[in-house]
Amino acid sequence: MVDETLAKDGMIDEAVANRFYDRLRKAVVGWASDRAGMAGKGMANVLLFTPDIFMLLWRLLRHGEISKRRRAIMAFALAYFILPIDFVPDWLLGPLGFADDLAIAGAALQAALTGTPLTVLDKEWSGGDQLIAVLARIMQLTDRLGTYPGFSKVKQVVRYLLS
Secondary structure (H helix, E strand, O other), rough: OHHHHHHOOEEEOHHHHHHHHHHHHHHHHHHHHHHHHOOOOHHHHHHHOHHHHHHHHHHHHHOOOOOOHHHHHHHHHHHHHHHOOOOOOHHHHHHHHHHHHHHHHHHHHHHHOOOOOOOHHHHHHOOOOHHHHHHHHHHHHHHHHHHOOHHHHHHHHHHHHHO
């Protein structure tokens, strides 16, 4: 998968990013429509932003207006999305397993918000709600899931990224 995901310059290729986005959106939408009653509509609604958050990270990673340190944090979050090793395994829990990826991505984006022009964020955000509101909902989900196995490590990573 590494050969397919990296372009010559070390960045994730646009076609690969778009394919990942499409697969992720299909999986999350299918899962949410099947299980929203069980898992709760609030959690399903937040998880539906997972593909949009992934694409925002990918788009922002290419902007020169964002510091190298913040882009490195975003690159870490993107790698966490793509690599098969997670604190909460996606293959075991389906789209609910993306909650840890979403928590880390949300923290990376919050770190990137500082010093990034709002025009850049607005231009690159394709989600339906306002980005700040979505990030707040991601952090609420992270707090709610904090007692589940694997999420204590995720919360440590989130705290580190936000420090």
